[in-house]
Amino acid sequence: MMQLKLEHYNIKIGQHKVLLNIVDAKELGVNPGDRVRIRGHQSLSAIVDTTDDMVPPGTLGVFTEVYEHFEDWDKPVEVVPSFRSKSAAVIKKMLDKKPVVQDEIKMLVSDIVDENLSDVELSAFITASYIHGMTDDEVEWLTRAMIDTGDTIEFDTHPIMDKHSIGGVPGNKISLLIVPIVAANGLLIPKTSSRAITGAGGTADLMEVLSPVEFSSQEVKEITEKVGGALVWGGATNIAPADDKLIKIEYPLSIDPYYQMLASIMAKKGAIGADNVVMDIPVGPGTKVPTVQEGQKLARDLINLGHRLGMNVECAITYGSSPIGRRVGPSLEVKEAMKVLESMEGPNSLIEKSAALAGILLEMGGAAPRDQGKELALETLRSGKALEKMKQIIEAQGGDPNIKSDDIQTGQYTADIFASTDGYVMEFDNKWIIEIARLAGAPNDKGAGVAIHKKRGEQVKKGDPILTIYAEKEIKLDNALATAQRTNPIIVEGMLLRRIPGTYGFQ
Amino acid sequence: MMQLKLEHYNIKIGQHKVLLNIVDAKELGVNPGDRVRIRGHQSLSAIVDTTDDMVPPGTLGVFTEVYEHFEDWDKPVEVVPSFRSKSAAVIKKMLDKKPVVQDEIKMLVSDIVDENLSDVELSAFITASYIHGMTDDEVEWLTRAMIDTGDTIEFDTHPIMDKHSIGGVPGNKISLLIVPIVAANGLLIPKTSSRAITGAGGTADLMEVLSPVEFSSQEVKEITEKVGGALVWGGATNIAPADDKLIKIEYPLSIDPYYQMLASIMAKKGAIGADNVVMDIPVGPGTKVPTVQEGQKLARDLINLGHRLGMNVECAITYGSSPIGRRVGPSLEVKEAMKVLESMEGPNSLIEKSAALAGILLEMGGAAPRDQGKELALETLRSGKALEKMKQIIEAQGGDPNIKSDDIQTGQYTADIFASTDGYVMEFDNKWIIEIARLAGAPNDKGAGVAIHKKRGEQVKKGDPILTIYAEKEIKLDNALATAQRTNPIIVEGMLLRRIPGTYGFQ
Structure with missing residues (x-):
């Protein structure tokens, strides 16, 4: 045990971390990467780093994540060595490909969301699951833990419909057509989307051309209940927040571990209470899924995971080697999609794909008989009902419902x-x-x-x-x-x- | 390209890192974990993190590792997105168990030593090599790269002798006897040792009871040339500096990847120009090497790696389930070892083991005929020559050569x-x-x-x-x-x- 005065480093580093002078660290018997428990007004655990010059002996340097737990800065705090993190022990098991149980995965995901793990530990977890893969049970537990550590939406009306596209294909603006088509037929579809990380525009980047996209999960619920559909950025809700933490580690490694991708996709669907989900799996060289065989495996795994979570999942293996439509980039894509909504004018690849996937959802939700979903989707476009619904969604999200495709400005x-x-x-x-x-x-x-x-x-x-x-x-x-x-x-x-x-x- | 003014965060974080406001990061098209090149007085590459509040748009937050490259702080710097680190691409290959070439491993180790890799990347490298293992070629290249990225010592006189114990056995103070025995017989033995990380005392912690142990590699050379032997802390030299960086990642994961352990051991031997090395491999439950079979594999691998590097390696599989001698902890152990040097009084386990291993070195170095090394070692102890040599080493390292075992203070x-x-x-x-x-x-x-x-x-x-x-x-x-x-x-x-x-x- 040691009494130390506090020094605040006003930097968020994404983990609960403290800096000890090497002299104090030796006295406490702790090494960089160990944890200490800090007793003060509150008691919390933090990851140790050591320094021979940044903080003097007798001082504990704390970063913002730790700082925020304190109120009275003048009081010294008691620091004691702490046991190894239980989540670190779970990660060690995963490195050794030993079985883990549901409670261990739950704890691990909680620690990820609460920023109790270091980058070293997170990266080892990601790398181990990339190399070893995960069992069906583990993927289900991971998905459930990702749902449980974030917001969930409980709708009074069901079924709830949802759609997801596996990334990698530019111009894949189909959600801008699918959501209004489905909602126009009386089904609820609260679609959360991502922003592009390495792409030219995610659905959230696109929709932002037409209206705000940052809403809480409560607001997403209200918008959906009001107009039947929503097109929002998932990152602004607190839905499955573990996902962003994992992506931040996966991105610099250029990996997207398969089983975590499954969990991440399905957690977002589970959190909004989806009953029926259609998956767009673009296949071909240059996509995330190079061959049809791999596409079929992915489809089976998504369907299986959906079943475990109580969701009906249907998958569409689609042609992914070329862009969808002929426009890539937020405003250009929105212009192209709005044109289709306004007049059915536009590339066949865009209209066909959107109608096919919307049709599957219409059939799954009971709005169309089997094999007649696509025709109903096309009819919803032709009749202008989809455009009308899109305007309602834009308005509900705070945009201008009277916007026309010709109004949308593209780069000068x-x-x-x-x-x-x-x-x-x-x-x-x-x-x-x-x-x-x-x-x-x-x-x-x-x-x-x-x-x-x-x-x-x-x-x-x-x-x-x-x-x-x-x-x-x-x-x-x-x-x-x-x-x-x-x-x-x-x-x-x-x-x-x-x-x-x-x-x-x-x- | 973007002009940004600098703000310095006076914290070393073990990597070249900069903080960009999220607005600037989006404008540059970079994400956390990407790299940017900073053009200013010097040009360097740094790892990006983003923030929405710590630095304002127009400002680049830089940590100390980056800061140290600049002289004129008032000038804004130009920041441009940089390509993905080549070492990150090598790590990705390793995750996928694809073959790598020697130049790639060299570059990777250079980037590790120069702190050009993030914890995420380092941890992925460690985890991948822990899970996949490495080929003989890769281990050799890693070892050579670890040697080449640090100081090396070139002695004029040969052979150079060295000794290493695989850790895990408390009280293993045998270097305090082996080094003076070997040096007393006219062989050079510049022994670098570690401090304990999880143990009760490394050889460097022990020797520090008798004399300073922190020397540059040039000083280690001079001490060895003067008195025939040295007992110093390797961490103070710049020998194989990559090792400490790797240990800092391995430690919180509680792993010690086998092939990196081989490389780390042999790099330190290679860097001091060792010709003949004896390896102490303690075997038994509770040690790092639980079974004799595993001990034999480790011995073969060390001998093989030594051969590739031009070193003769002999291994001794030793009993490791109990402490060596009857004292554990720096002063207690030194007292026990000095007593043996002074009078041959002490536990049989300590005297026997030290003489056996010293004997192997005496035979390897040509100071004793085959099978007569151990007897010569015992005779060197009995005759007081080992004590005399130990006093010379203590004096050469700046300690008091007249210290007696009875003078050594233990805890009150x-x-x-x-x-x-x-x-x-x-x-x-x-x-x-x-x-x-x-x-x-x-x-x-x-x-x-x-x-x-x-x-x-x-x-x-x-x-x-x-x-x-x-x-x-x-x-x-x-x-x-x-x-x-x-x-x-x-x-x-x-x-x-x-x-x-x-x-x-x-x-």
């Missing part, structure tokens, strides 16, 4: 990329499109992005524009243009790639 | 633990002894520790003292005593534990 700086020869567009992949859109400023600059005039496999003539880059800032346009020109999609002359002489039989 | 507060019944000492393991010694203040309080009167398997009578606890502070004695009494070693009445009736043949 534009530049075209032209075909360098006659032929067919060959190499032209999702990642390239996303990179150009991001360099142009998407998703932060709403008006930035890319309009695609020619997709993979389409015929071009030399000098035809292949795409147009939009930016809000000239320097970003220059940046995107330079990269786009340097990495111009490959055009080949004619579809015949190489002739293999048929020597067999002539020898 | 003592308490005995008594046998609660007649019988034999049964459960009495290394971890228990270490815990009591640490609670009493070891290794930080040099005089704290434990004197063991009865070891496992020895006969006791009710009321016999089993051990004596020494402490420098009364409160620590009370602490250690309370725990020792609560967890008193189990005494059984008689050696017969349980009678299993021999029913076979009588039915």
Whole structure:
């Protein structure tokens, strides 16, 4: 035990951490990474780091997460060595691929949400589950723990519908059509979405062009009960908050552990009380799911996990090798989607995919007989009911319901990329499109992005524009243009790639 | 690109890190964990974290590691997004168990030493190598990289001898005997040692009772050339500095990845130019190496790695289930070792083990014919030559060469633990002894520790003292005593534990 006076470092570092002078640490018998218990006005546990110069002996340096637990700063605090974190012991088990029980996963997720684990511990957990995978039980427990450590919404009316797209495909603006179609047919669909991390625009980034998207879970409930649907940013609610903590570790490692992805998706559905969920699984080179076989496994796993959690899940394996529609970037995509709502004018890939997935939800929710969901979805678009519903949602979220697709501003700086020869567009992949859109400023600059005039496999003539880059800032346009020109999609002359002489039989 | 003014957070956090306001981060298109390049007076790369309140837009918060690169603080700096760290890509490969090449491991270790990796990345690397293991090539490359990223010592005279003990056995003070025995026979043995992290005293903690132990590698060379041997703390040299960075990650995870342990041991030997190394591998329950089979594998791997690095390695598998000698804790152990040097008085386990291992080195170095090393070692002790050499080493390191074992002060507060019944000492393991010694203040309080009167398997009578606890502070004695009494070693009445009736043949 040791009496120390406090010194506050006014920095949030995402964990409960304290700094001890090495002399005090030795006296206490603790090493960096150990925990101490701090007895003061409240009692709490913190992770130790040591220093030989930042705090003098007799002083405890505390970061903001710890600081916030105290009221009286002039009083010294008692510091005692603490036992190893139980969650750290659970992580150690996972490293050794030993079985864990539900209570251990619950405790671990609570400690993640409460910022009681260090980056070292979190990263070991993520890495171990990436390498070892998880059992069905463990995934279910993880999902339940992620639900229980955040807000949940209890609707009085059921069924609750929901939809999720596995990421990786640019221009996948289908939620802007699916949500109003489903809601227009009397079903509740409180859709929480993400912002893009590595993409050109998540659904939340898109919807923000039309209305605010940051609401509490209580507000999401009210909006949904009022107009049948919502299109909000999940990050502003406190739904499944563990997910953001995990993503913050996964991102720098460039990994997305499969079983945590399952848990993360389904926790968000479970937390809003979803009964019926449709999953959009884009498949193909350059997506998160390269092959149909992997898509089928993912579908089975999502359906199985949904069943364990009491949700009906249907999955649609979709074509993911090219962008959906022909616009990428928030305002450009919203413009394209609104145009479809207003007039059914727009790319077939967008209308077809949206109607197919909305149709599945209409059938699952009992709004359409089996095999007639897609037609009802298309009819809801054609009749203008989907547009009407979208306006209600925009208004309920505080936006201007009278906005028209033509009103939506896109970046004022534009530049075209032209075909360098006659032929067919060959190499032209999702990642390239996303990179150009991001360099142009998407998703932060709403008006930035890319309009695609020619997709993979389409015929071009030399000098035809292949795409147009939009930016809000000239320097970003220059940046995107330079990269786009340097990495111009490959055009080949004619579809015949190489002739293999048929020597067999002539020898 | 963005112009930002600097704000300094005067905290070392072990990595090159900067804080961006979330608004600026979005504008730059970077997320937490991404890297930015800072152009100013010098150009450097740093890991991004984001905040919505700690730094305002337009300001770059920098921690001390980054701060130290700048001279002129009033000038704004240019910040641009940087590519993903190449070392992060190497770590990703390791997660996926893909082969890596030597240059990649070199770069990774350089980035570890230069604090260019985040805790998240380091932990993923450690976890992946813990789970997947490493190939022989990878271990060799890791070892070479650990050598090359630190100081090395080039001696003019050869052979250079060295010794290493795998940890876990309390009281393992044998280096205090082996080094002077070997040096007294004309061989150079520049022994770097560690301080205890979880133990009751590393060799460096022990030697510090007799002399300073913190020297640069140049000083280690000079001491060794002058008197033939040195007993110093490796942490004060800049030898294999990557090791400390790795330990800082491994420690909170309670793991010691096997192949990194190999690399860490051998890097320290390689860096001082060792030609002949003896390895002490204590085996038994409660040690790091539970079975003889595992000890043999470790021996083969160390010999193999030594061969790849041009070192002769011999291994001794030793009995590790009980403490070596009967004293645990810095001053107590030094007293015990000095007594042996002065008069050959002391526990057989200590004298036998030290002579056996020193003997192997004497044979390897050509100072004794095959099979006669141990006898020469014992003779070196008996003749007083080892004591004489130890005095020279103490003097060369700045200590008092005339110190006698009786002069060494041990903790003034003592308490005995008594046998609660007649019988034999049964459960009495290394971890228990270490815990009591640490609670009493070891290794930080040099005089704290434990004197063991009865070891496992020895006969006791009710009321016999089993051990004596020494402490420098009364409160620590009370602490250690309370725990020792609560967890008193189990005494059984008689050696017969349980009678299993021999029913076979009588039915």
